Amino acid sequence: MVDDRQRKVVYVQTYGTEARDRMATPIYLAAAAAAMDMDVSIYFTVHGPTLLKKGVPETVRVARVGGDGAPIGHFLDQARELGVRFLVCQPSLDLNGMTLDDLVDGVECIGGAAFNDLCSEADAVISF
Amino acid sequence: MVDDRQRKVVYVQTYGTEARDRMATPIYLAAAAAAMDMDVSIYFTVHGPTLLKKGVPETVRVARVGGDGAPIGHFLDQARELGVRFLVCQPSLDLNGMTLDDLVDGVECIGGAAFNDLCSEADAVISF
Amino acid sequence: MVDDRQRKVVYVQTYGTEARDRMATPIYLAAAAAAMDMDVSIYFTVHGPTLLKKGVPETVRVARVGGDGAPIGHFLDQARELGVRFLVCQPSLDLNGMTLDDLVDGVECIGGAAFNDLCSEADAVISF
Numbered sequence: 001m002v003d004d005r006q007r008k009v010v011y012v013q014t015y016g017t018e019a020r021d022r023m024a025t026p027i028y029l030a031a032a033a034a035a036m037d038m039d040v041s042i043y044f045t046v047h048g049p050t051l052l053k054k055g056v057p058e059t060v061r062v063a064r065v066g067g068d069g070a071p072i073g074h075f076l077d078q079a080r081e082l083g084v085r086f087l088v089c090q091p092s093l094d095l096n097g098m099t100l101d102d103l104v105d106g107v108e109c110i111g112g113a114a115f116n117d118l119c120s121e122a123d124a125v126i127s128f
Numbered sequence: 129m130v131d132d133r134q135r136k137v138v139y140v141q142t143y144g145t146e147a148r149d150r151m152a153t154p155i156y157l158a159a160a161a162a163a164m165d166m167d168v169s170i171y172f173t174v175h176g177p178t179l180l181k182k183g184v185p186e187t188v189r190v191a192r193v194g195g196d197g198a199p200i201g202h203f204l205d206q207a208r209e210l211g212v213r214f215l216v217c218q219p220s221l222d223l224n225g226m227t228l229d230d231l232v233d234g235v236e237c238i239g240g241a242a243f244n245d246l247c248s249e250a251d252a253v254i255s256f
Numbered sequence: 257m258v259d260d261r262q263r264k265v266v267y268v269q270t271y272g273t274e275a276r277d278r279m280a281t282p283i284y285l286a287a288a289a290a291a292m293d294m295d296v297s298i299y300f301t302v303h304g305p306t307l308l309k310k311g312v313p314e315t316v317r318v319a320r321v322g323g324d325g326a327p328i329g330h331f332l333d334q335a336r337e338l339g340v341r342f343l344v345c346q347p348s349l350d351l352n353g354m355t356l357d358d359l360v361d362g363v364e365c366i367g368g369a370a371f372n373d374l375c376s377e378a379d380a381v382i383s384f
Binding site: 012014045046047091092094095096097111112113115116117119120121122125127 | 135137149150152153156157159160161163164166190192193194197251252253254255256
């Protein structure tokens, strides 16, 4: 990079607890980006918000060939400690029959306009 | 943004009628972007083109926890009225056993080269 | 484009042999980008690496309405001959119970940091 400004990356997480094999990768990669001092957000949409439901992070484990891996909370905690922002939108909460009160602390609810602003200003939007 | 040029966003819609829980989100977000005066296209690929089959928009409803939501045509119409362009590619039509004649009016067919041009010039490509 | 530098596109391939209907599209589009002299990589993640397992390219065929299409190797070979780079990450190999030795020749293994660098420098990141 020729300039010194902080790079911005947005991860989009569309899978939740219904796809235990698909749920960890974007969170792991978002943490890796934050560890490089990038400005990183994960937008949990479609079924992504189910990962943020109280009780889920500690109990739902990654599915992998050969047996279960770590609980998804391991990856979520690591990302959060590195400064990754967790974002959701209201329509996805509705889709899953959830409200903001169902979610773990520290999740921000943004609208479609804010999401589009975020993406258009980012260096990369990476969807899963 | 420091300049006045219009921002461009490309949504990629890979799910169709086989995933009624996943089909509305990108269309809703694309409409939100168009409402902000962005230049917005949705590229319907893989199974996305099944949403544009004549008869589908009025009859296929979004699946959500607690029962069906609005027909997908509600979201498609809203996006279109706000100026979102609907794009498909021939290989995806082939994949689903469809032809351009099967589609609702106003859909443009573009090739892989045009799609890559569109994406490389966009401020964000957001896949679902 | 107002400048002469080579455009860079990153495709992210998250589906593998478990989704024979979804596996060809990103490879076909990546080949189309390479044919335009873009610098193109495909990052095979989540189940994407299963497409690169020795023996798979020749035998696993694309599923389409009306019967099977070409073997996935047809698309992989075409992309590679046009200069597309094939990338995987270690956690995805682990997820699928695979090692680098299981893969066809010519695949590069990169870490999460390298992936985030690649994406933030690309003109477009296009996920499937």
